[in-house]
Amino acid sequence: MGKKLLFNRFSNCVLLTAILFCCFIPMSVAQIAITDSRHFEVSFTTETSRFQEQSAKISVHDIPTVFGESYSAISNPWDETADSEFRYFVEESDGVAVRGLKPDHSGDNSFAAVSFFNQTDVSFEGVTVAFDFVYRAQSDMDYSYVLRYRVNRNEWNEVAGSVISSSNLRETDDQWNTFSIQSRINDMHLRQNDTIHFEWVSRDASGSGSAANLAIQHIELNPIESTISPPVRGSLVITEILPASQFDSGLYEYVEIYNPTAESISLKGMSVVSQVGEIVVQSDLVIEPYQFLVLSNRNTAALNGLESDYIYPERVTESTGGYIELQFDGVEVAKATYESSSPGVALELDRVSNSFDGYTSLQHLVPSTTELTRNITGSPGHAGGTRKLYSKQYSENGLHLVTSPGLLSGRLNRHSSLEFTNLNGILMNADVINPFEPFLMVKENSDQLLLFADESPQARSQPGHVQLNDHTSIITGPSEKPFRINSLVNEFDEPVSPVVMIWNHEKSAFQVKHEEDFEINSWTPIIVNSETDSPVQVLPDHRVSGAQALERYLKIRLIEEQSNRREAVVDEALLGFVDTQRSRTQKRFDLQKFFPLAIPDEPADELSMLYLSNALSSLRTNSFTHVPYELDDVYRVGVGFVTSKNSIQGILDWSDMADIPEEWILSLEDRVTGSVIDMREQTSYRFRSSTSATVNPAEVASEPFMPVTPAQSERFIITMKPYESTLEASETDTRPGSVELRQNYPNPFNPATNIAFYLPEDRHVRIGVYNVVGQQVGLLLDEPMGAGEHSVVWNAMDMPSGIYIVQLETGNRIFTRKITLIK
Numbered sequence: 001m002g003k004k005l006l007f008n009r010f011s012n013c014v015l016l017t018a019i020l021f022c023c024f025i026p027m028s029v030a031q032i033a034i035t036d037s038r039h040f041e042v043s044f045t046t047e048t049s050r051f052q053e054q055s056a057k058i059s060v061h062d063i064p065t066v067f068g069e070s071y072s073a074i075s076n077p078w079d080e081t082a083d084s085e086f087r088y089f090v091e092e093s094d095g096v097a098v099r100g101l102k103p104d105h106s107g108d109n110s111f112a113a114v115s116f117f118n119q120t121d122v123s124f125e126g127v128t129v130a131f132d133f134v135y136r137a138q139s140d141m142d143y144s145y146v147l148r149y150r151v152n153r154n155e156w157n158e159v160a161g162s163v164i165s166s167s168n169l170r171e172t173d174d175q176w177n178t179f180s181i182q183s184r185i186n187d188m189h190l191r192q193n194d195t196i197h198f199e200w201v202s203r204d205a206s207g208s209g210s211a212a213n214l215a216i217q218h219i220e221l222n223p224i225e226s227t228i229s230p231p232v233r234g235s236l237v238i239t240e241i242l243p244a245s246q247f248d249s250g251l252y253e254y255v256e257i258y259n260p261t262a263e264s265i266s267l268k269g270m271s272v273v274s275q276v277g278e279i280v281v282q283s284d285l286v287i288e289p290y291q292f293l294v295l296s297n298r299n300t301a302a303l304n305g306l307e308s309d310y311i312y313p314e315r316v317t318e319s320t321g322g323y324i325e326l327q328f329d330g331v332e333v334a335k336a337t338y339e340s341s342s343p344g345v346a347l348e349l350d351r352v353s354n355s356f357d358g359y360t361s362l363q364h365l366v367p368s369t370t371e372l373t374r375n376i377t378g379s380p381g382h383a384g385g386t387r388k389l390y391s392k393q394y395s396e397n398g399l400h401l402v403t404s405p406g407l408l409s410g411r412l413n414r415h416s417s418l419e420f421t422n423l424n425g426i427l428m429n430a431d432v433i434n435p436f437e438p439f440l441m442v443k444e445n446s447d448q449l450l451l452f453a454d455e456s457p458q459a460r461s462q463p464g465h466v467q468l469n470d471h472t473s474i475i476t477g478p479s480e481k482p483f484r485i486n487s488l489v490n491e492f493d494e495p496v497s498p499v500v501m502i503w504n505h506e507k508s509a510f511q512v513k514h515e516e517d518f519e520i521n522s523w524t525p526i527i528v529n530s531e532t533d534s535p536v537q538v539l540p541d542h543r544v545s546g547a548q549a550l551e552r553y554l555k556i557r558l559i560e561e562q563s564n565r566r567e568a569v570v571d572e573a574l575l576g577f578v579d580t581q582r583s584r585t586q587k588r589f590d591l592q593k594f595f596p597l598a599i600p601d602e603p604a605d606e607l608s609m610l611y612l613s614n615a616l617s618s619l620r621t622n623s624f625t626h627v628p629y630e631l632d633d634v635y636r637v638g639v640g641f642v643t644s645k646n647s648i649q650g651i652l653d654w655s656d657m658a659d660i661p662e663e664w665i666l667s668l669e670d671r672v673t674g675s676v677i678d679m680r681e682q683t684s685y686r687f688r689s690s691t692s693a694t695v696n697p698a699e700v701a702s703e704p705f706m707p708v709t710p711a712q713s714e715r716f717i718i719t720m721k722p723y724e725s726t727l728e729a730s731e732t733d734t735r736p737g738s739v740e741l742r743q744n745y746p747n748p749f750n751p752a753t754n755i756a757f758y759l760p761e762d763r764h765v766r767i768g769v770y771n772v773v774g775q776q777v778g779l780l781l782d783e784p785m786g787a788g789e790h791s792v793v794w795n796a797m798d799m800p801s802g803i804y805i806v807q808l809e810t811g812n813r814i815f816t817r818k819i820t821l822i823k
Contacts, residue, residue: 032056033119034117034118034120034221035119036120037120037122037124037223038053039220039222039223040054040055040056041056042114042218043056043095043096044059044060045057046061047059063098097134097215097216101113109201110201111200111202112199112216114197115195115198116195117194117195118190118192118196118223119192122192123189123192123226123269123329124188124226125188125225125228125269126185126223127184127188127190127221127224128183128184129185129198129220130181130218130220131181131218132178132179132180133178133179133180133181133215133217134214136176137166137169137170137213142166143165143204144167144202144203144204145165145201146162146203147159147162147183147198147200148201149197151196151197152195153313154280154312155313157187159183162181163203164181164214187284188282189280189281189282190223191269191329228266228269231265231328231333232333233357234333234356234357234450235261235333236258236259237334237352237358237360237389238257238326238334238349238355239257239258239349239386240256240348240379241255241317241324241338241347242254242255242345242346242347243317243319243321243341245343245344246344247298247344248300250298251315253297253315253316253317254294254308254346254378255294255295255296255317255324256292256294257293257334258292258293259291259293260290260356260388260391261289264288267281267285267310268281269328269329270328271330272295272316272326274316274317275322275323276315276316278316279312285309285310288481289481289482289521290405290481290522291481293381294307294308294380294381295310295311296308296311296312296380297312299311306380309381319340320340321339322337333358334359335358335359336360337362338365339362339365344375344376344377345367345377345378346378346380347365347367347368348368348379348384348386350365350366351364351387352386352387353409353452356391356452368384383455388406388480389452390406390455390480391451391453392450393449394441394443394449394450394451395447395448396446396505397444397445398442398508398599398602399442399505399704400440400442400503401502401525402451403436403437403476403522403524404433404435404436404437405435405436405479407453407454407455407456408430408433408451408453409454413452415449417443417447418430418442419441419442420440420441420442421440423438423439423474424704425440425600438466440597442599451523469530469707471590472527472528473529474527475496477522477535478536478537481522481538482520483520484516484518485515485518486516486549489535489537490534490535491533493539496532496535497529497589498514498549498578498589499512499513499514499591500512500520500526500528501513501527501528501591501623501624502524503527503597508598509571509596510594512572512574512591514574516549527591529589529590531587550576551659552629552658552660553575553658554656554666555573555656556575556653556654557651557656559652561648561650570610571609573611573639574623574624575612575624575626575627575637575718577626577629578629579630588618590614590618592621593609593621593622593707593708594705594706594708595607597704597705598697598700599701601701602701604644606697607644607700608650609708611639611640611710612638612640613637613638613640614627615636616635620710621707621708621709621710630745631664633721634720635719636717636718638714639668639714639716639718640716642710643694644693644695645693646693649686649688650686650689651684651687652684652687653683653684654679654683661722661747661818661820662803662818663722663723663803664723665680665721665723666718667718667719668718669717669719670716671713671715679718689715694711722817723816723818738760739758739759739760739763739810739813741755741817742755742757742758744806747819747820749820750821750822751796751797753793753796754792755780755794755806755819757790757808758790759785759787759788760787762784762785762787763787763811764783764811765781765790765809766781766782766809766810767779768780769805771804772803778794778796780794794806801823802821803818803819804818804819
């Protein structure tokens, strides 16, 4: 007899309680009702059936009662001469495996089937299912089965990797063996009262190659509860409908949906309901902000202009007209009513603003004039004759810095709690604000509201680029689509800036953003240095070069000790290391330090601001400033602060640093106490300031975009220099000029790096490489060299990762640099 199957529990199982009941479904007989979200196991026995909350052990004698009369033959014990397809195999410890829970009316290629019925009050966005088998391999067996599934009457889908092949089963001498197949299924959505069907079918359509010695011993199902938040009404709009029309030897229809919000929306689990029928989106389908998406009943990808984002198996439209609803868990979020049109002519929504509440009436659906093929007129997936609507939700009260991707709608934006001003704080009407023009919006309460903008009928001639002052500009993206910082490029496909600054209303502060994955929507203006090029396009992800990505930086935070003895970050500034040599032009990207935006009658109670000063920057105070990517000299950056308080107990924190070479020397000097801190050994410094207040919050709130202008010099100085030691011999080298051992490039490196040096005159030069214990591991040069720039290459292919010392000897002088090999 066979061995008991060892079944591995899943570490991430979601538990399921189920009961078994008789329910006749033509293509599925074994049906299990899920009553809450816990896992459930099914096994078999020759004794009395036993049902518990999380398991069912079904007697082979009860199978006709549980699964249907057609299974009465399963009561025959397994033996080699039995002719019945339905047999059971008994193990020593009462483990039982049954041969083929085969459904009624199925084809010869079906081996076994089981179904699960959702009777819970939640939906499931996926399941994990496991089947345990026993088998006895025989040389004359030749079969291959694959697991497939479907929800309700949707199309069958094969489960990748879930295959049983006789050629892969180990042959033994008349011995029974066990194996298990576990599958995770994500492309499904099981609502309340939905059924998911599983079936093992032969890959040979004729069903030849019967698996005579293969049986199911155990089944386990683990549903995954849906975490998708359903959208609210009006967040989706039906913008185009092609009623069922004859096309290419069959009926063809489609429904186009538009997302007027600034957020991506998942459509998984969405029901498309009409008087004809209903379909449910089973896959992880996402509609991006301000984009169209097409659902259709046929795959027409081969036809240009007729691509569909989701294919459903049954019709939902009528050529004579009707209605279509979009629902999530029975709640309607959008609806359209339509009437008949000419065969093959789609009906387009004229303006999305006419359906801002999610309802598309037939009076606003007009015949399309865009000819796609000889038989189809429409614009699926494109605006066509539809004018878009853009919306953005705001909830917090206060001052917002905004730019609109379209013309603000006077009809839809009748909010008494809103006031609009230009960047100088002068009141203005919403209808005079141009698309992509930055403005200030004052919101008087915390009620949620939507700001609506109509697509401008005129093409945008120039990207938004408004100059605030001699050093600072506000720019906007070239389209309504969200974008990442490094994807915003100039006419040479170069990122316009490695950093930008935005107004964060929630934190009431301007924030410097440099993270490559940080996404900015079209309602958010970005602040840049006035030398920054205007953006002309947003590159797709695969084309973003990252030529000016900020990979090396030092973030400085100002932390204050509050009255309750807790510490809070009150401000921050960013010091970057930028390789401007790799850019087409050597621009500066420094960002000016501004006081927070504030409503004149509502100044902040207290205020503390941190800034940087840099001799390379034309700005007195910087939120962001930069020095060369590779230090070729000593650089100093001032760190200062202004405050409305008479005294503060503060902390400077620089724990967030990235890609700073280990050989660099970084120090922080407190010019008040004289303390000098090794920024490698410490990541913070405590200090106390007892000077009088230097900022009046009421004056700060008197006008927007007020630069920080301190009256005193910076208290702290950061000094940065490359590692270099010079050993003077007893004799003085009197020859003119200066020998320089430059920083290697690249650094860190793998496996080779360039070591450059400069000689003011002809000299004998020896360059060696040493490990950290002083052993020479390489000799790169030992010969006379002429005056000028030189370089040698060290290939460390055979060396382990670590820090090495490059030593240049010439005359009486020795120069050293640390270099880092990372493999």
